[in-house]
Amino acid sequence: GAVVSQHPSWVICKSGTSVKIECRSLDFQATTMFWYRQFPKQSLMLMATSNEGSKATYEQGVEKDKFLINHASLTLSTLTVTSAHPEDSSFYICSARGWLLAGVSTDTQYFGPGTRLTVL
Amino acid sequence: QKEVEQNSGPLSVPEGAIASLNCTYSDRGSQSFFWYRQYSGKSPELIMSIYSNGDKEDGRFTAQLNKASQYVSLLIRDSQPSDSATYLCAVAIDRGSTLGRLYFGRGTQLTVWP
Numbered sequence: 001g002a003v004v005s006q007h008p009s010w011v012i013c014k015s016g017t018s019v020k021i022e023c024r025s026l027d028f029q030a031t032t033m034f035w036y037r038q039f040p041k042q043s044l045m046l047m048a049t050s051n052e053g054s055k056a057t058y059e060q061g062v063e064k065d066k067f068l069i070n071h072a073s074l075t076l077s078t079l080t081v082t083s084a085h086p087e088d089s090s091f092y093i094c095s096a097r098g099w100l101l102a103g104v105s106t107d108t109q110y111f112g113p114g115t116r117l118t119v120l
Numbered sequence: 121q122k123e124v125e126q127n128s129g130p131l132s133v134p135e136g137a138i139a140s141l142n143c144t145y146s147d148r149g150s151q152s153f154f155w156y157r158q159y160s161g162k163s164p165e166l167i168m169s170i171y172s173n174g175d176k177e178d179g180r181f182t183a184q185l186n187k188a189s190q191y192v193s194l195l196i197r198d199s200q201p202s203d204s205a206t207y208l209c210a211v212a213i214d215r216g217s218t219l220g221r222l223y224f225g226r227g228t229q230l231t232v233w234p
Contacts, residue, residue, distance in 0.1 A: 032220045034220075034221070034222075043208075043224055043225070043226045043227055044164070044208070044224050046221065046222075049220065049221060091161075091163075093163045093164075097220055107152050107212060107214060107220065108152075108154065108166060108169055109154075109166075109210075109220070109222055110166065111156075111163045111164045111165065111166075112163060113162070113163050114162070114163040
């Protein structure tokens with residue numbers, strides 16, 4: 001149980017284009033999803049937190065107009081990197097927490113496999 | 121400021137030895153504690169969670185929590201080369217606006233040599 005998937009696993013795009021990354025909870029209801037970014041040999045950096053049906057809460061320094069987050073259902077959240085530039089190249093990871101079974105919640109965050117974005 | 125500090129690495133142990141990873145946290149309101157393992161180029165995977173003082177064992181892994189001293193540790197017995205990875209300590213406060221957010225340490229890189 002508690003499987004989170006991400007799509008795509010890697011993407012290469014040209015500078016100025018937009019890229020959408022999907023994060024899905026496969027076997028549980030994700031009431032909260034988190035988006036992280038990780039540069040090589042650095043720790044995870046939380047970008048934003050999204051609750052299903054609500055606007056995302058962005059961390060300080062993260063541009064909400066550049067990194068659009070939508071969490072419209074209990075199993076899907078998307079991150080869109082708009083007008084991507086080479087400095088946006090990174091490893092983007094989502095995680096989710098919520099209800100494993102009816103009436104059983106978990107405060108554990110389960111991570112997706114990540115999406116490696118390269119902007120040329 | 122909610123800080124999570126991990127003992128500086130890298131940590132190198134021979135196969136079969138015990139690897140000891142330590143973590144301290146600054147917020148006394150912290151309620152949930154997690155250890156994640158991250159292989160190079162991969163996303164973190166959960167190893168252990170612990171919520172109350174004392175030890176929690178799962179196979180070769182033992183997590184220890186001491187809320188009075190604000191530290192949590194992870195022991196890996198009979199270390200294997202496949203345990204070589206970066207280990208991330210994470211703390212959740214689960215209050216108000218921080219609900220569900222994890223605060224991560226910078227990680228300790230462990231190498232188990234055969």
